[in-house]
Amino acid sequence: xxxxxxxxxxxxxxxxxxxxxxxxxxxxxxxxxxxxxxxxxxxxxxxxxxxxxxxxxxxxxxxxxxxxxxxxxxxxxxxxxxxxxxxxxxxxxxxxxxxxxxxxxxxxxxxxxxxxxxxxxxxxxxxxxxxxxxxxxxxxxxxxxxxxxxxxxxxxxxxxxxxxxxxxxxxxxxxxxxxxxxxxxxxxxxxxxxxxxxxxxxxxxxxxxxxxxxxxxxxxxxxxxxxxxxxxxxxxxxxxxxxxxxxxxxxxxxxxxxxxxxxxxxxxxxxxxxxxxxxxxxxxxxxxxxxxxxxxxxxxxxxxxxxxxxxxxxxxxxxxxxxxxxxxxxxxxxxxxxxxxxxxxxxxxxxxxxxxxxxxxxxxxxxxxxxxxxxxxxxxxxxxxxxxxxxxxxxxxxxxxxxxxxxxxxxxxxxxxxxxxxxxxxxxxxxxxxxxxxxxxxxxxxxxxxxxxxxxxxxxxxxxxxxxxxxxxxxxxxxxxxxxxxxxxxxxxxxxxxxxxxxxxxxxxxxxxxxxxxxxxxxxxxxxxxxxxxxxxxxxxxxxxxxxxxxxxxxxxxxxxxxxxxxxxxxxxxxxxxxxxxxxxxxxxxxxxx
Amino acid sequence: xxxxxxxxxxxxxxxxxxxxxxxxxxxxxxxxxxxxxxxxxxxxxxxxxxxxxxxxxxxxxxxxxxxxxxxxxxxxxxxxxxxxxxxxxxxxxxxxxxxxxxxxxxxxxxxxxxxxxxxxxxxxxxxxxxxxxxxxxxxxxxxxxxxxxxxxxxxxxxxxxxxxxxxxxxxxxxxxxxxxxxxxxxxxxxxxxxxxxxxxxxxxxxxxxxxxxxxxxxxxxxxxxxxxxxxxxxxxxxxxxxxxxx
Numbered sequence: 001x002x003x004x005x006x007x008x009x010x011x012x013x014x015x016x017x018x019x020x021x022x023x024x025x026x027x028x029x030x031x032x033x034x035x036x037x038x039x040x041x042x043x044x045x046x047x048x049x050x051x052x053x054x055x056x057x058x059x060x061x062x063x064x065x066x067x068x069x070x071x072x073x074x075x076x077x078x079x080x081x082x083x084x085x086x087x088x089x090x091x092x093x094x095x096x097x098x099x100x101x102x103x104x105x106x107x108x109x110x111x112x113x114x115x116x117x118x119x120x121x122x123x124x125x126x127x128x129x130x131x132x133x134x135x136x137x138x139x140x141x142x143x144x145x146x147x148x149x150x151x152x153x154x155x156x157x158x159x160x161x162x163x164x165x166x167x168x169x170x171x172x173x174x175x176x177x178x179x180x181x182x183x184x185x186x187x188x189x190x191x192x193x194x195x196x197x198x199x200x201x202x203x204x205x206x207x208x209x210x211x212x213x214x215x216x217x218x219x220x221x222x223x224x225x226x227x228x229x230x231x232x233x234x235x236x237x238x239x240x241x242x243x244x245x246x247x248x249x250x251x252x253x254x255x256x257x258x259x260x261x262x263x264x265x266x267x268x269x270x271x272x273x274x275x276x277x278x279x280x281x282x283x284x285x286x287x288x289x290x291x292x293x294x295x296x297x298x299x300x301x302x303x304x305x306x307x308x309x310x311x312x313x314x315x316x317x318x319x320x321x322x323x324x325x326x327x328x329x330x331x332x333x334x335x336x337x338x339x340x341x342x343x344x345x346x347x348x349x350x351x352x353x354x355x356x357x358x359x360x361x362x363x364x365x366x367x368x369x370x371x372x373x374x375x376x377x378x379x380x381x382x383x384x385x386x387x388x389x390x391x392x393x394x395x396x397x398x399x400x401x402x403x404x405x406x407x408x409x410x411x412x413x414x415x416x417x418x419x420x421x422x423x424x425x426x427x428x429x430x431x432x433x434x435x436x437x438x439x440x441x442x443x444x445x446x447x448x449x450x451x452x453x454x455x456x457x458x459x460x461x462x463x464x465x466x467x468x469x470x471x472x473x474x475x476x477x478x479x480x481x482x483x484x485x486x487x488x489x490x491x492x493x494x495x496x497x498x499x500x501x502x503x504x505x506x507x508x509x510x511x512x513x514x515x516x517x518x519x520x521x522x523x524x525x526x527x528x529x530x531x532x533x534x535x536x537x538x539x540x541x542x543x544x545x546x547x548x549x550x551x552x553x554x555x556x557x558x559x560x561x562x563x564x565x566x567x568x569x570x571x572x573x574x575x576x577x578x579x580x581x582x583x584x585x586x587x588x589x590x591x592x593x594x
Numbered sequence: 595x596x597x598x599x600x601x602x603x604x605x606x607x608x609x610x611x612x613x614x615x616x617x618x619x620x621x622x623x624x625x626x627x628x629x630x631x632x633x634x635x636x637x638x639x640x641x642x643x644x645x646x647x648x649x650x651x652x653x654x655x656x657x658x659x660x661x662x663x664x665x666x667x668x669x670x671x672x673x674x675x676x677x678x679x680x681x682x683x684x685x686x687x688x689x690x691x692x693x694x695x696x697x698x699x700x701x702x703x704x705x706x707x708x709x710x711x712x713x714x715x716x717x718x719x720x721x722x723x724x725x726x727x728x729x730x731x732x733x734x735x736x737x738x739x740x741x742x743x744x745x746x747x748x749x750x751x752x753x754x755x756x757x758x759x760x761x762x763x764x765x766x767x768x769x770x771x772x773x774x775x776x777x778x779x780x781x782x783x784x785x786x787x788x789x790x791x792x793x794x795x796x797x798x799x800x801x802x803x804x805x806x807x808x809x810x811x812x813x814x815x816x817x818x819x820x821x822x823x824x825x826x827x828x829x830x831x832x833x834x835x836x837x838x839x840x
Contacts, residue, residue, distance in 0.1 A: 045648070046702070048745055049656040063725070107726040110716025110780070112734065112741045119728030145741075151655060152741060159715040194695055223651045259653045340653060343672050463640045507644045509610050512696040515643040 001196045001454050001510050004447050007440075009189075010199040014038050016425050017187060017203035019174045019230055021047030023150075023414030024393025024421075025209030026157040026166075028373075031422025033166035037429055040167040042174050042190055042201065044225065044517065047158050051211050051223040052414065055150025056336060057126060057264030058142035059106075059415075060408030061099040065116065066123035066140040067131065072096040073584055074131055075141060079409060082128045082293050083402025084544035084554070085589040086243070086562060088578035091398045094371045095409070095416050097583065102415045103143055111156040113145050114333075124333075125267040126407040127291040128594070138288060140267075142408040147262050147336040153411060169201075173517055174229060176446040177206065177237045177389070184435040185388035188233070189446045193517060196510025198450070200443055204434040205425045208234060208367060208375070208391040209418065213528040215521075217360035217478075218470040221253050221260040225521075230395045232524035234367045235531060235567040236449075239377050239386060242397040242562050242575065244528070245536035245546045246364035248405055249479050251297040253359025255317040257344035261337055261356055263407040266290040268333050270322040272301065273353065274309040285594040292594035295404045295545045298358035302479045305357075312355060319353035326350075358479055362405055363528075364545065365535070366397035368564070368575075373398075373421025378564050378575065388435040390425065392417040399562065402577075403544020453519055459504035462519045469496055469522070473529050477536055482549040486537045493526075493533055500526040531565045538572040539563055556589055600624045600679070602638060604645065605687040607694050615694065617685075624682070631678065631686070632659055632670040635698075647698040654811060657744030660751070661698050662687040667748040667809040689751040691760065704760045705747045705767070712764060712772040712790075717783040733779040740774035740819060742812050743767060749806035749816055755799040763799035764791070766806035766816030773819035776826060788823075788830050797823050 016032050018025045021043030032039040041047065062072040076096040080087055107113060107121065114122035121143045129139040145152035161168075171193040178186050178200065187202040213228025214220035235241060251272070252261040266272075271290045274280050284300040285292035292300075301318045310316050322330060322337075327350045330338055334349075341347055341354045368383075369375050373396070375389040392398075393414045400413055476489025500523055507515045541555035542548050562575040579586040599621050607615035620638055632649055639645045647670070648658040654672035661670055664678045664685050678684055692700040718727070750756045750765035764772065772791060775781045791797045797820060806816040 045650055045656075045658065046706075046745075049648075049650040049658045051651065051656075053656050053744075054651050054653065104722075104724070104726050108716075108718075108722040110775075110778070112737045112778075113726070115729050115731045115734045117731060119730050121726050146738075148655075148742060151744070155741070162710055163713075163715040223656065225650045257653075336655075343654065505643075509608055509644070511609050512646045512699045514646050514648075515639075 001191070001198070001508065003451050003455065004198050010197065012199055012201050014040050014201065014203040015429055016205040016207065017042065017201055018207040018209055019188060020050070020209035020211060020395070021045070021168065021170070022050035022209065022211050022393065023052035023154060023157060023411065024418035025207065026154070026161055027415045027418030028207055028209060028392060028422035029166050030157060030161055030164060031419055032426060033161060033164040035426045037426060040169055042169045042172045042188070044171065044173045044193065044229070046170050047168065048155055050154060051226050052154040053151050054223060054260060055153070055411055056147045056260060056262035057267065058124065058144035058149045058408050059103060059153065059411035060126060060129070060142045060406065061103045061412055062096065062141060063100045063103055063121060063123070063143060065120040065143070070131070070139065070141060072099065074133060074139065075099070076584070077133045077587055078128050078130055079400065079406055080587045081134070081592055082404055082406040084404055084592055085402065085560060086543065086577050087402030088399050089581045089586050090578045091371050091400050093581035093583060095400045095412060098416050099412050102412070102419055106153060106156060106415060109156050109160045111145065111152050113143060124264055125291060127263050127266070127297070128293045128406045129291070138291065142264070142267065144264065146332070147264055147334045150411065173520070174233065175450050175520060177233045178438050178443055178446045179237055180436050180438040180442055182436060183386070185237070185386060186435050186438040189443070189450065191450070194512055196513065204388065204429055206389055207373065207421055207425070208389070208395050209393050210395045212363040212394040213525060214360045214363070216470065216473045216525050216529040216532065218474040219253065219258050220360040221250055221258055222360070227521035227524050228363070228395070228528035229521065229524045230391065231366055232527035234375070234389070235527045238568050239375065239389070240368065240567065241365055241531045241565045242368040243365035243399060243403070243535070244531040244565050245539050245563060246403050246544060247360060247532065248294055248362040248364060248545050249298040249358040250361035251294055251301055251358055252320055252356040253361070254341065254344045255355035255357045258359050259340050259344050260361065261320060261340070261354055262334070263294070265320060265322055265334060265337060268329060269325050270320055273319045273321050274304045275311045275315060276309060280304055280309070288594045293404055294407065295547070296594055298479055299547055301358055317355045317357045320356045321353045322349040323351055323353070362410060363394055364397070364399070364401040364403065364405055366395050367391040369396045369398050371398060371417070371420060372424035373417055374424065378573065381573070390421050392421045403546060449520070449523070453503060453505050453516065454508060456502070456504050459502040460499040462503050462515070462522050465496065465499045465503065466522050466525070469526060469529055472496065473532070477533055480547050480549055481536055483537065486533065490533050490537060493530055496526065527567070531567065534570055535563045535565050535572050560589060598624050599682065601683045602634065603683065603685040604638065606697055608644070608696055625675070628674045628676045630671050631663055631673045631675055631684070634675055634684070635670060646696045655744060657746035660689050660746035660748045662690055667752045669746060669748070669811040672811060689747055691751045691757040702747060705750055705765070708764050708768040709745065709771060712768050713787070714771045714775070716775065716778060716781050718780055720782070727780050729779055736777045737774060739814055740770055740777060743770055743814060744812060746811065748809045748811060752805040752809045754803060755801060759795060759799055762795035764796045766800070766820065769797060769800070769823060770814060770816040770819045773823050776823065788827055791823060792827055797827065
């Protein structure tokens with residue numbers, strides 16, 4: 001791949017272009033494929049290799065199967081509380097009230113949900129779930145296909161996209177957004193991984209559905225491909241990111257390997273023990289114990305370890321005990337977990353506990369959008385829609401998860417907002433909406449990064465720089481944070497910036513050059529890491545997943561708000577949280593205990 | 595022979611540089627702990643950026659990194675090197691039978707085409723209820739061992755019948771999915787699905803060699819599913835003859 005000029009690249013035009021072939025991207029695409037608009041999904045992997053496939057425990061939704069009296073308002077209450085009150089209540093209301101429709105649609109598409117005796121969809125208890133607005137005890141609201149719900153969901157969506165004849169540009173990698181002079185988004189520059197062909201994919205609507213970026217941390221449950229490509233493209237184009245300090249550490253990643261062990265294990269009756277065999281969550285969350293919010297459980301585990309009660313030779317992990325559930329339950333409800341722990345922890349959960357440790361899992365922040373998936377920027381402290389740009393799923397921050405996501409809400413987020421985005425684009429484009437064309441120089445700007453990498457004859461080794469970046473984030477921006485340490489991390493990041501801008505791509509070949517992809521992914525990771533670090537340093541309180549030693553309390557007076565990170569000034573500003581749902585009274589902030 | 599060293603013999607082919615593929619040997623220190631074959635590839639790639647392979651979830655659920663490891667197809671990310679080292683040596687090749695794009699990356703177009711051919715989606719044109727369609731746990735149990743396929747292609751590319759007729763024989767992976775929909779109580783196109791499979795090639799090129807069962811990294815049994823399809827086809831044929839007679 002030599003220097004690419006605008007004159008010699010192919011232009012392919014679409015009505016709508018979806019970047020990312022995971023749950024939200026394929027749900028949006030399904031909506032658009034049925035509409036007759038010219039749509040394509042650009043995915044750097046074959047769609048069923050997307051990270052949605054790794055989701056295990058289920059999709060939380062008040063379909064009133066386990067409990068015929070279940071109510072989406074209870075789900076909404078739990079989500080607002082789980083978010084530590086900085087989730088937007090209009091969006092959470094939409095998520096929980098539209099959810100049942102979206103889940104039933106998945107079932108109609110063929111998703112092989114597990115079943116109750118009466119033939120309805122099986123639901124299991126998950127953390128942070130309650131009946132009657134926290135007053136009626138534990139709810140069982142997570143719809144499951146054994147412990148392979150993400151796999152079942154992603155394959156079902158792909159299958160239905162095949163049915164509807166959707167277009168896929170598989171193993172194409174999107175490099176950067178193209179913007180016109182009015183700051184409207186007009187598509188992306190992308191290249192075929194298979195043969196290196198570069199193209200300008202022009203679109204009236206561009207959807208970033210690129211998922212999370214857990215790979216900014218050294219230890220993560222995320223797939224190797226989770227590098228925040230879409231969010232980073234938006235940041236490079238000068239568009240903001242919201243709530244980037246909010247990263248969920250899942251209580252149960254397999255010690256040493258990072259693979260996820262679903263919260264469904266605790267939902268089915270498993271619990272955590274320390275080296276003394278004590279069920280320590282009884283001390284931290286006396287009411288719901290192991291099914292408290294993930295942030296609460298993860299912090300409790302780290303405290304146990306810090307206080308010397310961790311398990312193993314180094315006292316550096318915790319045990320997840322499942323053997324008391326019996327082989328039958330484990331084999332029928334948690335077969336994937338049994339397989340994973342045998343492979344990666346060398347233990348059989350039927351007989352022994354699984355060694356686990358809190359592990360980076362989910363990005364609550366992302367490109368800010370409204371409930372129709374329309375991305376916005378901030379001008380004079382007001383939301384200002386970005387024509388042509390949309391986002392959904394983990395890449396977006398709509399925001400339904402606020403400071404801490406509840407288990408099972410991510411899959412619901414994907415399908416509800418992927419669907420809403422698809423529907424919105426359809427009506428917008430059919431009523432004549434769209435964006436102006438980009439000029440040659442606009443397109444050239446978006447080619448700069450790729451060209452620089454292709455021209456590099458010396459510089460830093462991407463593999464080394466990536467390790468440094470991940471170690472830095474792990475050390476200074478993990479489960480517990482402190483101002484002085486984060487300052488060190490920020491200094492290290494500014495040193496890394498120079499390296500990230502000057503990577504050496506040794507292999508310049510065109511055929512399936514994964515080194516080129518990895519170098520660009522590293523630059524994307526850096527964008528996300530930098531926005532995380534700066535936002536985390538600025539938020540001087542503890543809320544949800546953001547826990548600071550130096551500011552241990554929640555500070556509603558100053559921080560009951562979103563943070564907005566501006567990539568140009570690298571400054572953080574505040575944005576109000578929505579407390580105006582349409583169908584119910586807002587839930588006011590209160591002390592969050594489990 | 596190599597002491598504390600490990601010899602990795604890797605299939606290399608870059609269409610821009612190589613006229614023919616070749617095996618390249620890498621001698622590395624034996625890792626201190628048991629690692630997966632995928633981790634081994636990461637180590638090699640840190641030394642030699644030009645090595646190409648697919649990977650994503652690194653935990654055996656996405657199906658990206660199917661390859662031929664010491665002669666047997668498997669997923670690199672869940673195959674511990676201890677289970678495959680022979681005389682301090684590991685040989686890694688692309689999945690057999692498909693065109694090679696580069697190194698361990700194969701062109702899976704034909705494999706996906708067979709998958710699409712079996713109409714891998716639920717077909718039920720009746721008006722959907724407001725809630726879910728009901729399915730008993732017993733009916734749902736019939737999908738276990740079928741829906742879990744990750745499309746890694748380890749089975750189809752180990753199948754001599756698929757090597758021989760990749761365009762006409764549907765292959766074990768797609769046939770497993772064909773049966774997944776035949777077995778689903780909610781799917782109403784049983785007859786059409788069977789008719790589409792009734793030619794001499796689609797199903798009947800399976801001769802029960804069982805390589806598919808032997809290599810499936812998810813422990814699935816395509817051969818059993820193919821047997822079920824064959825008996826459904828057989829029964830279907832008899833039913834048609836009987837009804838013709840009436």
